[in-house]
Amino acid sequence: MENKPILEIKNLVVEYRTDDGIVQALNGLDLSIQPGETHGLVGETGAGKTTAGLGILKLIPDPPGVVVDGEIYLDGKNVMVASDKEMESMRGYDVSMIFQDPMTSLNPVMTVEDQIAEVYELHEDISQADSLKKTHEILELVGIPAERGNEYPHQFSGGMKQRVVIAMALAGNPKLLIADEPTTALDVTIQAQVLGMMKDLKDKYNTAMLMITHDLGIVAEVCDKVSVIYAGRIVEQGNLVDIFDNTRHPYTEGLFNSLPNLADRTQKLKPIKGLMPDPSNLPTGCPFHPRCDYVMEICSKVKPPRVYRDGAHYVECHLYNEENIKKGGVIERD
Amino acid sequence: MEKIKPKIYKKKGPIVEVFLRLAKNKTAILGLIIVAILIIAALAAPFIFDYDDVIIKQNISNRLQSPSKDNWFGTDDLGRDIFARIVYGSRISLRVSFTAVAIALLIGGFLGAIGGYYGGMLDNIIMRFMDVFLAIPGTLFAITIAAALGNNIRNLIIALSISSIPGFARILRSSVITVRDVEFIEAARAIGANDARIILNHVIPNSLAPVIVHTTLNVATIILTIAGLSFLGLGIAPPAPEWGSMLSSGRTYLIGHSYITAFPGFAIMITILALNLLGDGLRDALDPRLK
Numbered sequence: 001m002e003n004k005p006i007l008e009i010k011n012l013v014v015e016y017r018t019d020d021g022i023v024q025a026l027n028g029l030d031l032s033i034q035p036g037e038t039h040g041l042v043g044e045t046g047a048g049k050t051t052a053g054l055g056i057l058k059l060i061p062d063p064p065g066v067v068v069d070g071e072i073y074l075d076g077k078n079v080m081v082a083s084d085k086e087m088e089s090m091r092g093y094d095v096s097m098i099f100q101d102p103m104t105s106l107n108p109v110m111t112v113e114d115q116i117a118e119v120y121e122l123h124e125d126i127s128q129a130d131s132l133k134k135t136h137e138i139l140e141l142v143g144i145p146a147e148r149g150n151e152y153p154h155q156f157s158g159g160m161k162q163r164v165v166i167a168m169a170l171a172g173n174p175k176l177l178i179a180d181e182p183t184t185a186l187d188v189t190i191q192a193q194v195l196g197m198m199k200d201l202k203d204k205y206n207t208a209m210l211m212i213t214h215d216l217g218i219v220a221e222v223c224d225k226v227s228v229i230y231a232g233r234i235v236e237q238g239n240l241v242d243i244f245d246n247t248r249h250p251y252t253e254g255l256f257n258s259l260p261n262l263a264d265r266t267q268k269l270k271p272i273k274g275l276m277p278d279p280s281n282l283p284t285g286c287p288f289h290p291r292c293d294y295v296m297e298i299c300s301k302v303k304p305p306r307v308y309r310d311g312a313h314y315v316e317c318h319l320y321n322e323e324n325i326k327k328g329g330v331i332e333r334d
Numbered sequence: 335m336e337k338i339k340p341k342i343y344k345k346k347g348p349i350v351e352v353f354l355r356l357a358k359n360k361t362a363i364l365g366l367i368i369v370a371i372l373i374i375a376a377l378a379a380p381f382i383f384d385y386d387d388v389i390i391k392q393n394i395s396n397r398l399q400s401p402s403k404d405n406w407f408g409t410d411d412l413g414r415d416i417f418a419r420i421v422y423g424s425r426i427s428l429r430v431s432f433t434a435v436a437i438a439l440l441i442g443g444f445l446g447a448i449g450g451y452y453g454g455m456l457d458n459i460i461m462r463f464m465d466v467f468l469a470i471p472g473t474l475f476a477i478t479i480a481a482a483l484g485n486n487i488r489n490l491i492i493a494l495s496i497s498s499i500p501g502f503a504r505i506l507r508s509s510v511i512t513v514r515d516v517e518f519i520e521a522a523r524a525i526g527a528n529d530a531r532i533i534l535n536h537v538i539p540n541s542l543a544p545v546i547v548h549t550t551l552n553v554a555t556i557i558l559t560i561a562g563l564s565f566l567g568l569g570i571a572p573p574a575p576e577w578g579s580m581l582s583s584g585r586t587y588l589i590g591h592s593y594i595t596a597f598p599g600f601a602i603m604i605t606i607l608a609l610n611l612l613g614d615g616l617r618d619a620l621d622p623r624l625k
Contacts, residue, residue, distance in 0.1 A: 059523055063454075084528075092525030099524075104517040109348050109539045118535070119525045152348065168525060 004076065006176050006208045007033040007056065007095075012070035014051055014060060014232075021280040025051040026232040027287075029070070031210075033176065033225075038202065038209040040223035040240075042216065042255070046276050048232040049212045050100075053178045056210070057097060058087050075175055093123045093172040098179045102161035102186075106153040112164050113139070113149030119171035135171070142167040142197060159190035166198060173205060180212045195221060216259060220244065225312070228252045231277055231287035238313030248315040248325065250292050286318065294319055355619040362615020368608035376424040383418045390414070390573040398591050407597040410580070411587060416594065419575035420601045426576050427605070430487060431556040434494035435549055441495070442502025443538075443545065449503065450510030450541075451533055461507070464500040472497035473559055480568045490569055494556050505548050509541035516540075543620035550613035554606045561602050577602050 009031040016023040025048045033039045041049050054060045056072055058079050072079040075094055082090070099105040107115055113135045120131035136146035142163040153161055162182065169177055182198065183191040199222050202209055211223055219226055219240070226243040228236045228251060236249040247253050254272035261267050274291040277283055283290055289299035298318050307320040315325065356362050383389055393413030401408040407416035445464070449457040472494070479493035513519065514537060522536050561578030563569030570576035572583070577598040584594030 057524055059520065088526045088528050090526070091523065092527075097521075097524040099517050099521055101517055105521040107518045107522070107536050107540065110535070118522070118527065122526050122531075165521070168521070172525070 005032040005073075006035045006037075006075055007031070007210070008071075008073040009052070009056070010071045010073075012052070012055060012072065013068040014048070014055060014070075015066050015068055016064045017066055018064050023280045024232055024282055025065070025279060026055070026070075027282075028233055029229070030234060031227060033208045033210060035175065035208050036202075036206045037225060038211055038223045040219040040226040041210060041212045041229055042214065042219055042226060043229035044214060044276050046279065047229045048279075049214075049229060050180055051232075052229070053097060053180050053210065053212050056176075056178060057091055057095060058082070059091075089123070092119050092169075092174070094174055095176040095178065096169040096172060096174045098162075098165055098169045098177065098182045100181045100184055102158055102165050105165050106161055108153055111150050111152055112144075112156070116149075116164070116168050116171050119168060123172055138167045138171050139164075141201070142170075159186055159194060162186060162190075162194055163197070166194070166201075170201060170205070170207075174207060177202070177207050177209045178212070179209060181214070182211075183215075183218065184213075191218075198222070216255060228255070231279065231282055233287070233316070235288065235317070236313075236315045238309070242309070242313035246309065246313065248309065248313075248320060249317050250294050250319070251288050254291075254293075286316075352616075352619050356615055359615040359618060361611045362619070365608040365611030365613075365615060368604060369612055372424050372428065372605060372608070375421050376428045379422045379425050383422060385422070388415060388418050389422050389575055398587065398594075400591075401593055408591070408593045410584065410594050414575075416580070416597050419580060420577065420597060423575040423577045423580065423598070423601065424605075426487075426570055426574060427557045427560055430491055430494070430560055430570075431553045434491045434498060434556055435553050437491070437495035438498035438502050438552070439545070439549060442499040443506050445499070446503035446506030447510050447533055447538060447541075450507035451514055451529070451537060453511075457507070460503065464503050467496065468500040468504075470497065472555075473562060476559065476563055477566075477568055480563070485568060485571055487570065490560065490563070494559060498552055498556065501548060501552065502545065505544050506538075506541060509544050510537055513537050513540045546620065547613050547617045550609055550616060554609035554613070557605055557609075558602070 009029055012026050012029040013024075014026040016025055029048070029052055031039070031041075031052070041052060043049050051060060051065070055067065056074065056079065060067065067080065070080075074090065077086075077090070079087070106112070113132060116135045116138060117128075117131045120126060120134055121128075124131070126134075136149060139146050139149055144160060144163055144167070148156075153164070156164065162185075166182070179198070183194055186194060195218060198209075201207070209222075211218065213219060223240055225239055226237070227234045228243070228249065230251050236243065236247075236252050238246075243252060247256060251272070254270075257270040258272060260269060272291055277287055277290070283300065285298070285300045285302055286292070286304050289295050292299065296318055302318070304316045304318045306314050306316050307322065307325050308314045309325045356366070391414070393409075396405075396409055396413040397411055399405050399409040399413075405415050405417065407420065410416055410419070445460050449460040475497045476490065476493035479489050483489045483492075519532060519536055522532050527535070560569050560576070561581070564576040564578030565582045567579070567582065569578060572579055580598040581595050581602075584591070584598070587594050
């Protein structure tokens with residue numbers, strides 16, 4: 001049943017080295033995505049989500065970004081040793097990325113169809129007329145009339161722009177699509193439309209997707225597997241049901257508690273106390289311990305080991321060991 | 335019931351939009367019209383006036399004539415028609431300034447674009463080199479080149495373009511730096527575009543606005559420098575009809591025959607004014623904050 005994963009990240013460590021100090025963006029990230037699977041990467045601002053996405057494309061700005069350790073395999077190919085030329089032929093074709101803000105991710109002085117056609121010009125040896133024809137097909141696919149292709153991005157609304165961005169990412173028919181908060185800049189009604197469309201297109205082409213988001217609602221809607229990332233490291237990973245129904249890590253629990261409950265408006269929100277730690281000065285031991293409600297003495301001293309609940313679901317937290325992880329809920333310490 | 339016809343949304347490219355905004359600015363349009371007239375005059379001059387017969391042939395019997403029906407702007411000390419010489423003179427001013435600016439734009443733009451895009455060591459080397467050129471006054475540099483290599487149009491163009499390169503490099507570099515980190519550049523990289531393609535298709539078209547303004551204003555500066563050098567006898571050599579050298583030759587007759595210097599002076603003034611009006615108008619039209 002286990003296929004060859006389309007993406008495999010092993011122990012990725014990325015640092016941003018600036019004059020003010022070393023920012024540890026990723027501290028040993030492990031992730032693997034099967035073909036056709038949607039994997040949600042959830043975490044707060046600054047947890048290293050976008051860095052992970054850029055790392056897969058080998059687009060981490062250097063300087064100041066340095067990949068210190070780790071391996072990334074994209075469809076079996078080792079990204080870390082690939083040459084610039086090899087990466088260029090992979091980007092947009094084997095893997096592509098949808099960026100966060102559709103307002104700024106389109107070139108304002110190029111028509112929409114020219115920008116999408118660029119994908120075909122770069123990767124396929126076809127005539128201009130053919131690439132334009134394919135561009136019109138993909139525009140129709142994302143719900144934009146083909147005749148609007150010769151307009152400029154500023155003539156499109158935010159939702160339409162995001163559709164164009166998605167069309168651009170899908171044009172090369174990639175095996176893996178990295179979506180970096182694709183709906184954050186859109187209002188809710190458009191969010192639902194765009195998400196539904198992405199889901200349909202993903203199923204149609206059997207594209208694997210890495211959905212980077214901070215919105216647990218989106219995760220519940222589209223993801224098969226979920227990784228919760230905190231301070232550059234995955235603290236809990238599992239299938240969608242594992243994470244939502246068998247939450248183990250106190251941080252994941254905190255994320256759920258931070259969601260407003262529409263049914264019970266009298267209920268008070270329980271946000272996670274404190275802020276994301278300064279990534280240039282991470283706490284020792286478990287990086288979450290200063291904010292954790294269940295903190296123990298060991299938490300500030302030793303990095304928590306990985307404890308598996310089953311084959312797919314694991315947690316990195318001192319609260320758990322092989323015996324007690326199978327029990328329900330977040331373990332209350334005495 | 336009458337069916338309401340949907341309003342067709344007119345498609346406008348960025349260039350059309352900039353032009354429409356420019357058209358609202360009356361002084362800029364005045365500048366544009368004057369520049370257009372100058373260019374037409376420069377192109378048409380050889381068909382209207384014969385160079386050997388009218389422009390440089392001396393006609394002593396007809397010297398120092400005041401403006402009249404036959405000689406609109408009068409004649410100079412060698413009996414040549416001043417109007418014809420001014421029209422012909424626009425050819426030299428425009429050709430030299432356009433060529434010099436084009437060379438400076440290409441070289442300076444290239445250096446500025448790669449310096450700004452790649453940054454780091456390469457940028458540092460390029461820009462310190464530019465600083466060295468920037469430290470030499472343009473006119474002085476042109477005088478030096480004219481003195482060292484001889485006094486002809488080619489050397490004049492070389493000198494003027496070299497002294498204009500740093501300006502273009504700095505301006506394109508600074509706007510490339512602001513565009514370089516915008517998300518659509520990252521998006522272009524994410525679809526597999528290489529550096530050359532990103533610079534040419536995405537970075538440069540988005541950094542051009544300040545360069546266009548600078549180009550217009552730089553043409554004006556160079557026309558003024560040419561006139562200044564020719565006035566000193568270091569630019570275009572007589573008998574070629576250059577505005578600056580016409581000013582210079584009329585100097586002796588300033589009292590009594592002031593029109594000899596007045597008209598070339600007007601020509602210079604109006605040209606510079608028109609280019610500056612156009613440049614200022616373009617600056618406003620291209621400013622994204624005013625959109």
